[in-house]
Amino acid sequence: MSRKPATRLYVEEDLAAGGVVGLSPDHAHFLRSVLRLEPGRTVALFNGRDGEWLARIDGIGKGWASLSLEGQTRLQAAGPDVWLYFAPIKRARLDFLVQKATELGAARIQPVVTQRTIVERVKADRLRANAMEAAEQSERLDLPEIGEPGKLDRALDEHPQDRPLLVCAEAGDAVSMADAARSLSADRGCTILIGPEGGFTPDELRFLADAPAVRFVGLGPRILRAETAALSALALWQALAGDGAQRPPHRDWM
C-alpha cells in the first residue's frame, strides 16, 4: 500500500528513530472524526526541530492517538529570516493575514500597536492556531514565532539595531520594495513593518525615520489594504532575497 501520509501535523514532542508520539485531543479528533483514519494509516509529523517524520497510527480513540515513528522524511532546515510586524486589523482579515504570512515563510509575526491602531485586542493563541494550521498545510518545517502584541515604540526599541527594517509607506519618498529586497542579503535577515489602515502619525514617521535600520519602501501606485501589503512585501522579499527560487520538496511515498 502507499505510505503517503494522510495529513501533516505539528507536534511539540521530540521526533527520533523508534519514538512513539501521542497527539493532542484536537489532532486526534481531526484524524479520527474528520479524516476517519484507522490504525495502520500514516501521517507526517514535524516539530520545528527534528525535521519531518512518517508516523503510523498504532491506536486511536476519542481524544487520543498513539503513533510510532517509521522514519525521517526530511531533515530540519532553517527557513528564511524574515519577520512581519503589523498593526492589528479586524478578526477575519487578521486570521487571513497570519495564515498567508505563514505560508509565505515569515519566521516571526509580531502585532504592533500604533497610535492609529483601532483593533488593539489580539488573541495571540488565536494567531498561533492559525499559524499552526497554515504551517501544516504549507510543508513548512517550523512555525512562525508569534510575538505578544506590543506598542510600536517598544517593538522598535527591542528590534535588533542592525537588522534591516523595511517600512511600507503609501506616501512620501520610498524605494520600491523590489529594489530594497534586491539590495538585502538573506543572511542579514529582514523585518517588514506594515502600518495601520489610518497610516502612521507624523510623530511615528519621524520616530521611524530616525531609526538607522529603517528604509521606507513602496508597493506600487495602488493603495493596498494592510493584509495585501503584508503579503506582497513578504512574497517580494522571499522571491528576491529569500528562498523563492527553491522548489517544494518532492518525496516518493510508495
Place this chain on the structure above:
Amino acid sequence: MSRKPATRLYVEEDLAAGGVVGLSPDHAHFLRSVLRLEPGRTVALFNGRDGEWLARIDGIGKGWASLSLEGQTRLQAAGPDVWLYFAPIKRARLDFLVQKATELGAARIQPVVTQRTIVERVKADRLRANAMEAAEQSERLDLPEIGEPGKLDRALDEHPQDRPLLVCAEAGDAVSMADAARSLSADRGCTILIGPEGGFTPDELRFLADAPAVRFVGLGPRILRAETAALSALALWQALAGDGAQRPPHRDWM
C-alpha cells in the same frame, strides 16, 4: 473647507466638465446612510474611461443622489496588462482573491474550470461587486474585466497565442516567478494561471506544456493555497515587469 472627497466611487456614466451625475441606489444609500453625507460634501468618481473627478453632492435622498462634477483630479491612464486565470475556490476565499487581485492591478480576472475544480458555480455578478469595491478603495482608475467562468481548454483556445502565459506549478520543472517576470516586457502583457487545489491532471499538464506561450513557474519551496499563489504571482509581476516602482497618486485637496 477641505475639498477632500469623503469617498471614491465607480460610476458608469460619462464624466466631463459641467456634468451632472446620478448615483445607483446602492451608492446613494452608502453616502446617505453609512457615511451620512449631506449636500455640499464632495466625493471622487471614476468610470474607467474619463479619469477621476471631484463631484459635489447637490441633492441626496432615499435611493438617489445627484452630484455635479467640479473638476478632473486625475487623467485616465491604462493599468498594467496582467490577467489572472484561476480555478474557482470556495466563496469566502474567492471573494478575497478577487478583492486582492483587483488591489494588485489585475486587468482581467477569469475563472477557469479544470478537471479537478470542485467549486464550479461562480456568480460573476458577485465577483464584479467585489472587484468594484476593491477598485474604489485602491485608487484604481478602472475595474478589472471579470470573465464568465469557462472550461480550461476553451479559455486556452481563446487566449492570445503570443501572450505569455505563466502557469504556477508546485511540482515538475519550473523557473522562479521572479526570473520569469524579469524576462517579460510589460507591453507584451502577461497571463498568470493558478490551478485548482488538487492540481492539474496529467492530461491538462500535457495540454499546457504543448501551448507555445506557456511557461511553468515556481513560487518557492512552500505549498501555497490557490489565493496565496495568485497574489504572490501578481505582486511579483507588478514589481518586476509592471508598475511596482510607481507611487500612489498624491493630491492636495485643500
